[in-house]
Amino acid sequence: MKSAPGRGERQLHLLQSQPGSCQAACLAMALAQRVAGAAPREIEARLHGAHERKHPINTVGSNEPGVRYIPADGDDEMVQRFRAELNGGAMLIVHVLGSPWVARLPKGVTGPRGPLAVSGPSGGGIHSVLIASLAEQEFVVLDPWYSNDLQPLLVSDDELRQVVTGFRAVVVEPAAGPPRR
């Protein structure tokens, strides 16, 4: 995993406002690109905890146009599918395993809450990150837990396969009009 702070995706980054709002923050980053002038922080606040016992991904997936699920089985087909979606201008939210994710972070990546907690009797927790685009052979990823000083992160397809949980990924399709990139 490499750091690429010179890339424009850095401007999309949103620091999650509280523990447990990583998915809401990822969704907010992606959805903010669909509406000109939309405030990511407001979107995150609207999504996180807005529906009691209903997770933001389920809420958004069922309510927002242009948001859907695709399999993310950790195989080569997943890599191809992700590339195809990103090439079409979509963004992806994937679940990653905490400890292998943290273990691969470039040195110096930090955030106001310190390292992501990955402890537990049977391994680390689950975290969500946003795949914003493609760079040559790597995925351009934003992690809402950490500040954007050394982001975005460039993640190879091997690394991605090592860290994804295999749980389905969320696709946020681009707004109508020309592709972003």
Next chain:
Amino acid sequence: MLSFGNALSGARAAAGLTVEELGRRCGLSGGEVSALEAGQPTTGAVMDRCALAFGLRVDDLQRGEAEHADLAMLFKRSRAITAGPRRGALAMLELDENLGLSRFSRSVWELYDLLGALEQPLPQLPDLSRQWEARPQDQRAGEHLARIARRELGLTPDGPIDSMRRLVEKTLHIPVLYSGEDEVDPRIHGASLVHPMPAVLVAANRLRPWVTRMTLAHELCHLLFHRASPVTDPGGLSVNAGEGWVLDGAHEAREQEANAFAAAFLVPGYALRQLFQGQRHDTPGAVKRVSQRFGVGRKVAVNRVVDTFELSSARRQSLLQTGEEWVADFSDDEVRPSECGLQQGVLRARALEALVAARITRTRARSVLGIPDDQPIEDAGLTDDLAAPVLPPERRLGLRLQRLLEEQGDERIVGEVVRIEAGGYEASLHDLDGVRVGMATLDAEGNLVDTKHA
């Protein structure tokens, strides 16, 4: 980049296919193709099959490459010919028939990317089509073309070509893929394409050295002289089909020209006249001498002797039917079994080279070479780390368990899987907020034993 639906629609239009015809090549109905073109989400496997129909990878398709892809152009030509009164050469490319050409084309695209990643030169082949104006029924066309080619390629006008493989692969840097059994329709002998770079296919049934030499020479003719032929689109895939195919006039002429070129390129008439100065040239022994000196089979040797010295057709028949058996020794043009396969040979060599140089990832290398995740890459040149299966057993079990839970309608997310001392494995289960809410137990073979809620 185009959306997948737009890319598919554009590619289909470029190839002149109906949704039903494209669907047959992809294992889909026409309605399903229409839905994909309208933007309906689909799996990576379906996208892959659609791209393969045009001999491309999904990325290439979405870059709009199908509009220039040789296979798409071939479909279009095929349509024009099959629609005519006479079923033509390219009628063999029945739209629902898999001849293996799309896999050849895709391998070339893979190779093109690998050469770019390795910063290695692409083949730079002169376009000699302007130096030659084809004349119908020109009996000397092959001789003329061969002379031009030898001159432009810096070869002697009359010497034997020691190794066609070396000339094509090493000197001209044209990648040659040798198909394995069942990879290409046995009716195809060879093929060549020019986009994204010149490349040649030699079919598995053409792997005796003297046959390989002829096939390479035949395809070289297409690449040198037929790239801007008025009978085809600029560029394009050339298919060297076996005997018995009915060819339309234009393509038949082109194929005959390539055959004549190949024979004259390997056995120049001037060299033959030199060889037999003052000696008999119309005997079985003379034919054997030609075959062994120039590395061609009996039939080519006979034809070259008969044509060069203007012998009768009766003499041709008698020379073809008599004489001892022999094998020309041109071992430099032998193809080893390990080189055969559209994902072997030069493609495998460049992929491993790129992997070692960290220009591509292990996942990419495995995809290019068709090696499953759970098998090591067999190559002595790789470190254990690079050759090892891409995912450790615990990660594979975790991913498999996740699929199983989803099939059962279980919304929990599988966390890390760890081996336990008692044998078997344990996996943490999490809710969508990442909170640990349960545990799954797997036996030593990775089969799910039970799941518990916290």
